[in-house]
Amino acid sequence: MPTDVTYPILNAQRATELLEIAKSYDNDTAFPAAELKEIGVLLSQVIGDDKFVGSAEDVAPTADLLNAFMLLLICQEPTSPAAAQSALHIASLGALAGNPAITSRGFRLASRYYDALQDSEKAWAYAKKAAQAGDDAQLIKLQNIAEQKRAAEEALAAQQAQAAEAEETAELEPEEPEERERTxxxxxxxxxxxxxLEIAKRENVKEHSEEFVDINRQVQLAAFSEEDSLPASPVGVAPNPSTALAKALSILLESAVGALWACPSFATRSHVANKSNEILRKYHLSPEYATLPAGMLARFYADAAGNNTDTTGETAADFYGLAAKEYSRSGNEARELEMLLRKVEVFLIDNDRDEAHDILASRYVNALKYTELPIAARWTVLFSETLRTEAENMFKSTQVLMDFLGRHPIASARSPLDFNALAEVFELLGDRYTSANDAVTAREKYRVAYELFNTANNQEALAALAKKA
Incomplete structure (x- = not known):
C-alpha cells in the first residue's frame, strides 16, 4: 500500500456525510438510491480487484463508505452476502493500516450482521475478534443477552417446577389428623x-413430626373452630399468659414450629403453616398474642416463608416481613435485617422496586453495621441496583460498591459464603465500569470476582462470569 501519496483520493468529509445518511435512513423516507450509487463509485476509486489502492489518508473514509454501503445493502436485502463482505473489508483495512479501531469496527459490524440473521456461531466469533482488537462492546452485548436468556429459562423452569409441585400438593392434600373425641x-x-407437646419437645423432635402435626390440629379444633373460637381480651388489657386463649395460641405456635422443622412432607408443612398463620393473624392485635415469644413467632414466620405453594413469591415476602417485625420486637436487629433482605429478594426486587429501594435505603447503614459479610454484601448489591434503576443515580450506585469493598477487604473473608459475597460486589462493580466504557478497569474487577468465585467453588457463577471477563 502506498504511504507517500500527498493528495488522498477520497473526501473524508463527504464519506462521513454519506455514512450519516445511511445511518439515518428508515422505511418512512425515500431510499437514498443516488447516495448508494455515489458510494459505489467512490469505492471503485480505492478498491480494485479486491485490493485497496488508496493512500493511508484514504483508510478511514473508505471504512466509512464500506460501512454506509453495508447499511444500505441490508435495508434492501437483509441477508445480502455483500453486506458481510463489506464489514470484513473494513476489518482488513484496519489490519493493513495498523489501525485496531478500524479492525474492531469491521468485526463488530460483521457480528451484528450475523446476529441479526440469528447465526449465533458467527456472531460470537466476530464479536470475540472485535474484542481482541480492542472493542468488546458487541461481545458484552451478546453476553448480556445470553445471560438474560439463561436467567429467563431458569426462572421459567423454576416456575414450572413450583407449579408442578403445587399441583401435586393440590392433588395430594395432606390427610387431616383424625379428630379425637374431646372430653x-x-x-x-x-x-x-x-x-x-412438652414430651415431643424433650425427645427426638424429628421422630415426633406426626405428633406435632396432630397437636396443631387438635388445638385448632378445641379452641379455634368456628363453633368454639375463643374471644380475645379487649385491646389495652394487660397481657396475661394464663388465659385460655393465650395458652391455646402458645400450643398452636410451638406445635407449628415443631411441625415445620420435623415434618418431611412439604404438603403437610404448607398446610400447617397456612392454617396456623390464619389464626395468628386473626389475633395479632390481641393482648394474648403479645404474650407469645417474639423470637418463636419470628422463627415460625421465617419457616412458613419457605413452606408455601405461592409461586409468585408474594406470600413468602409477606411472611418474611412478619418475621422481620418479630425480630425487631425481640431486639435482634441482625435477623430483622436479614428477613427484610429476604423479602426484597423473593418478591420486591422484581415486582415493586420502589418499595425495595425504600427498604434498602432506609436501613443501609444498619445493614453494614449489624449484619455479617454475606448479608451486608447482598444488601449492598441490591441497593446499588435500585440506586441505578429507581434513583437513577449511577454515581452513588457505583460509590456504595466501592465503599463496601473499602470496608471489607478480601483478607476479611473467612468462608466460601464470604468469598462468594465479595465476588458478587466485584462483579457488579465491573458491570458499572463496563457501562462507563472503562474496559480495562472492568476486566480487572471481573478478574478479582472470578478468583473469589473460584475460591468459593461457585461453578455456575464462574461460567457466567467467564463470558464477561
Missing part, C-alpha cells in the same frame, strides 16, 4: 395438649 373442659384439653 373434659377446654382447660383440661389444653393441659393435655401441653403435656403431649
Amino acid at each position: 373434659g373442659t377446654l382447660e383440661e384439653q389444653l393441659n393435655e395438649l401441653r403435656d403431649r
Whole structure:
C-alpha cells in the first residue's frame, strides 16, 4: 500500500456525510438510491480487484463508505452476502493500516450482521475478534443477552417446577389428623395438649413430626373452630399468659414450629403453616398474642416463608416481613435485617422496586453495621441496583460498591459464603465500569470476582462470569 501519496483520493468529509445518511435512513423516507450509487463509485476509486489502492489518508473514509454501503445493502436485502463482505473489508483495512479501531469496527459490524440473521456461531466469533482488537462492546452485548436468556429459562423452569409441585400438593392434600373425641373442659384439653407437646419437645423432635402435626390440629379444633373460637381480651388489657386463649395460641405456635422443622412432607408443612398463620393473624392485635415469644413467632414466620405453594413469591415476602417485625420486637436487629433482605429478594426486587429501594435505603447503614459479610454484601448489591434503576443515580450506585469493598477487604473473608459475597460486589462493580466504557478497569474487577468465585467453588457463577471477563 502506498504511504507517500500527498493528495488522498477520497473526501473524508463527504464519506462521513454519506455514512450519516445511511445511518439515518428508515422505511418512512425515500431510499437514498443516488447516495448508494455515489458510494459505489467512490469505492471503485480505492478498491480494485479486491485490493485497496488508496493512500493511508484514504483508510478511514473508505471504512466509512464500506460501512454506509453495508447499511444500505441490508435495508434492501437483509441477508445480502455483500453486506458481510463489506464489514470484513473494513476489518482488513484496519489490519493493513495498523489501525485496531478500524479492525474492531469491521468485526463488530460483521457480528451484528450475523446476529441479526440469528447465526449465533458467527456472531460470537466476530464479536470475540472485535474484542481482541480492542472493542468488546458487541461481545458484552451478546453476553448480556445470553445471560438474560439463561436467567429467563431458569426462572421459567423454576416456575414450572413450583407449579408442578403445587399441583401435586393440590392433588395430594395432606390427610387431616383424625379428630379425637374431646372430653373434659377446654382447660383440661389444653393441659393435655401441653403435656403431649412438652414430651415431643424433650425427645427426638424429628421422630415426633406426626405428633406435632396432630397437636396443631387438635388445638385448632378445641379452641379455634368456628363453633368454639375463643374471644380475645379487649385491646389495652394487660397481657396475661394464663388465659385460655393465650395458652391455646402458645400450643398452636410451638406445635407449628415443631411441625415445620420435623415434618418431611412439604404438603403437610404448607398446610400447617397456612392454617396456623390464619389464626395468628386473626389475633395479632390481641393482648394474648403479645404474650407469645417474639423470637418463636419470628422463627415460625421465617419457616412458613419457605413452606408455601405461592409461586409468585408474594406470600413468602409477606411472611418474611412478619418475621422481620418479630425480630425487631425481640431486639435482634441482625435477623430483622436479614428477613427484610429476604423479602426484597423473593418478591420486591422484581415486582415493586420502589418499595425495595425504600427498604434498602432506609436501613443501609444498619445493614453494614449489624449484619455479617454475606448479608451486608447482598444488601449492598441490591441497593446499588435500585440506586441505578429507581434513583437513577449511577454515581452513588457505583460509590456504595466501592465503599463496601473499602470496608471489607478480601483478607476479611473467612468462608466460601464470604468469598462468594465479595465476588458478587466485584462483579457488579465491573458491570458499572463496563457501562462507563472503562474496559480495562472492568476486566480487572471481573478478574478479582472470578478468583473469589473460584475460591468459593461457585461453578455456575464462574461460567457466567467467564463470558464477561
